[in-house]
Amino acid sequence: MSLKIASWNVNSVRLRMPQVERFAREAGPDVICLQEIKCLAEQFPAKAFAEAGYPHQAICGQKGLHGVAIVSKHPLQQQPVPTFCPRNEARAQAVEVAGIELFNLYIPAGGDEPDTSTNPKFAHKLEYLNRAKDSFDARTDKSFAKVVLVGDLNIAPGEFDVWSHKQMKNVVSHTQIEINALAAMQNSFDFVDIARQYQPEPEPLFTWWSYRSKDWTQNNRGRRLDHIWVSKALTPTKYQPNSDFIAHTACRSWERPSDHAPITLELNLV
Protein backbone atom coordinates (compact mmCIF):
# COMPACT_ATOMS: atom_id res chain seq x y z
CA MET A 1 0.00 0.00 0.00
CA SER A 2 1.09 3.55 -0.55
CA LEU A 3 0.43 6.58 1.58
CA LYS A 4 0.65 10.08 0.16
CA ILE A 5 1.36 12.70 2.80
CA ALA A 6 1.09 16.44 2.18
CA SER A 7 2.38 19.35 4.23
CA TRP A 8 1.22 22.91 3.66
CA ASN A 9 1.46 26.15 5.57
CA VAL A 10 -1.87 27.56 4.35
CA ASN A 11 -1.71 30.91 6.17
CA SER A 12 -5.38 30.77 7.30
CA VAL A 13 -7.37 27.64 6.56
CA ARG A 14 -10.69 29.50 6.61
CA LEU A 15 -9.59 31.92 3.90
CA ARG A 16 -7.74 29.32 1.86
CA MET A 17 -10.17 26.39 2.11
CA PRO A 18 -11.16 26.51 -1.60
CA GLN A 19 -7.47 26.23 -2.50
CA VAL A 20 -6.94 23.33 -0.12
CA GLU A 21 -9.92 21.56 -1.71
CA ARG A 22 -8.47 22.16 -5.17
CA PHE A 23 -5.06 20.90 -4.08
CA ALA A 24 -6.67 17.82 -2.53
CA ARG A 25 -8.50 17.07 -5.78
CA GLU A 26 -5.47 17.59 -7.99
CA ALA A 27 -2.71 16.04 -5.86
CA GLY A 28 -4.87 13.44 -4.10
CA PRO A 29 -2.99 13.12 -0.80
CA ASP A 30 -4.21 10.58 1.76
CA VAL A 31 -3.17 12.80 4.64
CA ILE A 32 -2.85 16.59 4.72
CA CYS A 33 -0.81 18.28 7.43
CA LEU A 34 -1.61 21.97 7.73
CA GLN A 35 0.23 24.75 9.53
CA GLU A 36 -0.89 28.27 10.39
CA ILE A 37 -4.57 27.41 10.33
CA LYS A 38 -5.03 30.65 12.34
CA CYS A 39 -8.23 29.63 14.07
CA LEU A 40 -9.70 27.82 17.02
CA ALA A 41 -10.57 24.13 16.64
CA GLU A 42 -14.29 24.96 16.59
CA GLN A 43 -13.73 27.36 13.67
CA PHE A 44 -11.93 24.72 11.58
CA PRO A 45 -13.82 23.80 8.38
CA ALA A 46 -14.26 20.21 9.55
CA LYS A 47 -17.43 19.53 7.56
CA ALA A 48 -15.94 20.77 4.29
CA PHE A 49 -12.90 18.53 4.81
CA ALA A 50 -15.13 15.56 5.57
CA GLU A 51 -17.09 16.22 2.37
CA ALA A 52 -13.80 16.45 0.46
CA GLY A 53 -12.94 12.94 1.65
CA TYR A 54 -11.01 13.72 4.84
CA PRO A 55 -13.34 12.78 7.70
CA HIS A 56 -10.54 11.85 10.10
CA GLN A 57 -9.14 14.96 11.71
CA ALA A 58 -6.88 16.14 14.51
CA ILE A 59 -7.00 19.85 15.16
CA CYS A 60 -4.72 21.86 17.38
CA GLY A 61 -5.86 25.45 17.09
CA GLN A 62 -5.62 28.78 18.81
CA LYS A 63 -7.24 32.12 18.23
CA GLY A 64 -5.99 34.02 15.19
CA LEU A 65 -2.42 32.74 15.20
CA HIS A 66 -0.37 29.63 14.49
CA GLY A 67 -2.30 26.35 14.76
CA VAL A 68 -1.77 22.96 13.15
CA ALA A 69 -4.16 20.31 11.86
CA ILE A 70 -4.04 16.88 10.24
CA VAL A 71 -6.87 15.63 8.04
CA SER A 72 -6.92 12.11 6.66
CA LYS A 73 -8.77 9.67 4.44
CA HIS A 74 -7.71 6.89 6.84
CA PRO A 75 -8.49 6.65 10.55
CA LEU A 76 -6.00 8.32 12.83
CA GLN A 77 -5.28 8.20 16.53
CA GLN A 78 -4.20 11.36 18.26
CA GLN A 79 -1.00 11.05 20.27
CA PRO A 80 -0.06 13.21 23.25
CA VAL A 81 0.74 16.77 22.16
CA PRO A 82 4.54 17.13 21.87
CA THR A 83 5.83 19.67 24.40
CA PHE A 84 8.30 21.26 22.01
CA CYS A 85 6.94 24.80 22.25
CA PRO A 86 8.04 26.51 25.48
CA ARG A 87 5.14 28.98 25.19
CA ASN A 88 2.58 26.21 24.70
CA GLU A 89 1.44 27.70 21.42
CA ALA A 90 -0.39 25.48 18.92
CA ARG A 91 2.74 24.52 17.03
CA ALA A 92 3.04 20.73 17.31
CA GLN A 93 0.89 17.63 17.12
CA ALA A 94 1.35 13.93 16.58
CA VAL A 95 -0.97 11.22 15.32
CA GLU A 96 -0.76 7.59 14.34
CA VAL A 97 -2.07 6.84 10.86
CA ALA A 98 -1.65 3.70 8.74
CA GLY A 99 0.89 2.35 11.21
CA ILE A 100 3.01 5.50 11.04
CA GLU A 101 3.75 7.99 13.77
CA LEU A 102 3.29 11.37 12.12
CA PHE A 103 4.52 14.67 13.58
CA ASN A 104 3.20 17.97 12.22
CA LEU A 105 5.29 20.95 13.35
CA TYR A 106 5.22 24.70 12.97
CA ILE A 107 8.52 25.97 14.30
CA PRO A 108 8.60 29.67 15.33
CA ALA A 109 9.91 32.07 12.70
CA GLY A 110 12.33 33.66 15.14
CA GLY A 111 11.98 37.40 14.55
CA ASP A 112 14.56 39.63 12.88
CA GLU A 113 17.77 39.56 14.93
CA PRO A 114 19.65 36.24 15.09
CA ASP A 115 20.68 36.93 18.68
CA THR A 116 19.17 35.11 21.65
CA SER A 117 20.25 37.81 24.13
CA THR A 118 18.42 40.64 22.39
CA ASN A 119 15.64 38.81 20.55
CA PRO A 120 13.28 36.62 22.62
CA LYS A 121 11.70 35.23 19.45
CA PHE A 122 15.03 33.83 18.33
CA ALA A 123 15.58 32.31 21.76
CA HIS A 124 12.10 30.80 21.52
CA LYS A 125 12.92 29.22 18.17
CA LEU A 126 16.15 27.66 19.43
CA GLU A 127 14.46 26.42 22.59
CA TYR A 128 11.81 24.71 20.46
CA LEU A 129 14.46 23.01 18.35
CA ASN A 130 16.36 21.94 21.43
CA ARG A 131 13.31 20.47 23.13
CA ALA A 132 12.44 18.51 20.00
CA LYS A 133 16.00 17.21 19.83
CA ASP A 134 15.92 16.14 23.49
CA SER A 135 12.59 14.41 23.00
CA PHE A 136 13.85 12.31 20.08
CA ASP A 137 17.20 11.75 21.77
CA ALA A 138 15.43 10.08 24.69
CA ARG A 139 13.85 7.43 22.47
CA THR A 140 15.35 4.01 22.02
CA ASP A 141 13.39 2.93 18.94
CA LYS A 142 15.08 5.00 16.26
CA SER A 143 16.32 2.01 14.28
CA PHE A 144 12.89 0.47 13.74
CA ALA A 145 10.20 3.10 14.47
CA LYS A 146 8.12 4.26 11.50
CA VAL A 147 8.11 8.00 11.97
CA VAL A 148 7.39 10.83 9.55
CA LEU A 149 7.99 14.43 10.59
CA VAL A 150 6.64 17.23 8.43
CA GLY A 151 5.97 20.90 8.66
CA ASP A 152 7.04 24.47 8.34
CA LEU A 153 10.37 24.21 10.15
CA ASN A 154 11.21 27.82 9.24
CA ILE A 155 14.83 26.96 8.47
CA ALA A 156 16.43 26.59 5.05
CA PRO A 157 19.44 24.45 5.97
CA GLY A 158 21.39 24.11 2.75
CA GLU A 159 23.29 26.50 0.56
CA PHE A 160 20.90 25.70 -2.29
CA ASP A 161 17.81 25.96 -0.11
CA VAL A 162 17.95 29.76 -0.42
CA TRP A 163 18.19 32.04 -3.43
CA SER A 164 21.49 33.48 -2.24
CA HIS A 165 23.54 31.77 0.45
CA LYS A 166 25.86 34.77 0.64
CA GLN A 167 23.08 37.30 1.14
CA MET A 168 21.10 35.06 3.48
CA LYS A 169 23.74 33.75 5.86
CA ASN A 170 23.00 36.36 8.54
CA VAL A 171 19.25 36.38 7.95
CA VAL A 172 17.03 34.44 10.36
CA SER A 173 16.05 31.10 8.75
CA HIS A 174 19.53 30.53 7.27
CA THR A 175 22.00 31.38 10.07
CA GLN A 176 24.57 28.79 11.11
CA ILE A 177 23.22 28.58 14.66
CA GLU A 178 19.77 27.61 13.38
CA ILE A 179 21.19 25.23 10.78
CA ASN A 180 23.22 23.52 13.52
CA ALA A 181 20.20 23.28 15.83
CA LEU A 182 18.07 21.79 13.06
CA ALA A 183 20.82 19.29 12.17
CA ALA A 184 21.06 18.25 15.83
CA MET A 185 17.32 17.65 15.94
CA GLN A 186 17.44 15.69 12.69
CA ASN A 187 20.40 13.59 13.85
CA SER A 188 18.77 12.86 17.20
CA PHE A 189 16.51 10.37 15.43
CA ASP A 190 18.56 9.74 12.26
CA PHE A 191 15.84 11.39 10.18
CA VAL A 192 16.33 11.51 6.41
CA ASP A 193 15.60 14.84 4.71
CA ILE A 194 13.56 13.25 1.94
CA ALA A 195 13.34 16.19 -0.48
CA ARG A 196 17.08 16.32 -0.98
CA GLN A 197 17.17 12.58 -1.69
CA TYR A 198 14.85 13.12 -4.64
CA GLN A 199 16.19 16.51 -5.70
CA PRO A 200 19.84 16.59 -4.61
CA GLU A 201 21.97 19.67 -4.29
CA PRO A 202 23.11 21.81 -6.05
CA GLU A 203 19.66 22.06 -7.62
CA PRO A 204 17.82 24.96 -5.94
CA LEU A 205 14.68 23.83 -4.14
CA PHE A 206 12.27 26.29 -2.50
CA THR A 207 8.86 26.07 -0.84
CA TRP A 208 8.35 29.67 0.29
CA TRP A 209 8.44 33.03 -1.46
CA SER A 210 7.78 36.35 0.28
CA TYR A 211 4.57 38.23 -0.36
CA ARG A 212 6.74 41.34 -0.62
CA SER A 213 7.68 40.70 -4.19
CA LYS A 214 5.49 41.83 -7.03
CA ASP A 215 6.07 38.64 -8.99
CA TRP A 216 7.66 35.73 -7.14
CA THR A 217 8.61 34.02 -10.42
CA GLN A 218 10.63 37.03 -11.64
CA ASN A 219 13.75 36.65 -9.49
CA ASN A 220 12.76 33.45 -7.66
CA ARG A 221 13.99 34.64 -4.28
CA GLY A 222 12.70 31.63 -2.38
CA ARG A 223 13.65 29.52 0.59
CA ARG A 224 13.12 25.82 1.45
CA LEU A 225 11.37 26.17 4.80
CA ASP A 226 8.98 23.22 4.57
CA HIS A 227 10.27 19.73 5.12
CA ILE A 228 9.44 16.04 5.20
CA TRP A 229 11.70 13.83 7.27
CA VAL A 230 11.39 10.07 7.52
CA SER A 231 12.92 7.66 10.00
CA LYS A 232 15.39 4.99 8.92
CA ALA A 233 12.74 2.26 8.83
CA LEU A 234 10.78 4.17 6.19
CA THR A 235 13.64 5.20 3.94
CA PRO A 236 12.94 4.18 0.35
CA THR A 237 15.41 1.86 -1.32
CA LYS A 238 15.60 3.97 -4.45
CA TYR A 239 14.71 7.50 -5.35
CA GLN A 240 13.01 8.58 -8.55
CA PRO A 241 13.40 12.30 -9.16
CA ASN A 242 10.15 14.27 -9.37
CA SER A 243 7.97 11.26 -8.70
CA ASP A 244 7.46 10.39 -5.07
CA PHE A 245 8.44 13.77 -3.64
CA ILE A 246 6.90 16.89 -5.18
CA ALA A 247 7.05 20.58 -4.31
CA HIS A 248 3.79 21.90 -5.74
CA THR A 249 5.11 25.33 -6.64
CA ALA A 250 2.29 26.07 -9.11
CA CYS A 251 0.01 26.67 -6.10
CA ARG A 252 2.07 29.76 -5.28
CA SER A 253 0.61 31.37 -8.44
CA TRP A 254 -3.03 30.71 -7.57
CA GLU A 255 -5.21 33.71 -6.80
CA ARG A 256 -4.59 35.08 -3.27
CA PRO A 257 -2.17 32.25 -2.48
CA SER A 258 -0.38 31.19 0.66
CA ASP A 259 3.24 32.31 0.67
CA HIS A 260 4.16 28.62 1.09
CA ALA A 261 3.75 25.90 -1.54
CA PRO A 262 2.54 22.46 -0.47
CA ILE A 263 4.89 19.49 -0.60
CA THR A 264 3.98 15.82 -0.89
CA LEU A 265 5.66 12.48 -0.35
CA GLU A 266 4.26 9.18 -1.56
CA LEU A 267 5.47 6.45 0.74
CA ASN A 268 5.41 2.86 -0.41
CA LEU A 269 4.69 0.82 2.67
CA VAL A 270 5.59 -2.83 2.81
Added chain:
DNA sequence: ATGGCCGCCCTAGGCGGA
Protein backbone atom coordinates in the same frame (compact mmCIF):
# COMPACT_ATOMS: atom_id res chain seq x y z
C1' DA B 1 19.90 50.76 1.63
C1' DT B 2 15.30 50.28 2.41
C1' DG B 3 10.99 48.31 2.20
C1' DG B 4 8.05 46.03 -0.17
C1' DC B 5 2.76 42.32 1.42
C1' DC B 6 -0.31 39.56 3.91
C1' DG B 7 -4.12 37.97 7.56
C1' DC B 8 -5.62 38.29 12.01
C1' DC B 9 -8.07 40.91 15.58
C1' DC B 10 -13.96 43.13 20.13
C1' DT B 11 -12.83 47.35 12.27
C1' DA B 12 -8.37 49.77 12.62
C1' DG B 13 -3.81 50.28 13.43
C1' DG B 14 -0.73 46.99 15.55
C1' DC B 15 1.20 42.52 15.61
C1' DG B 16 3.21 38.50 13.65
C1' DG B 17 4.95 36.55 9.82
C1' DA B 18 10.19 35.18 7.68
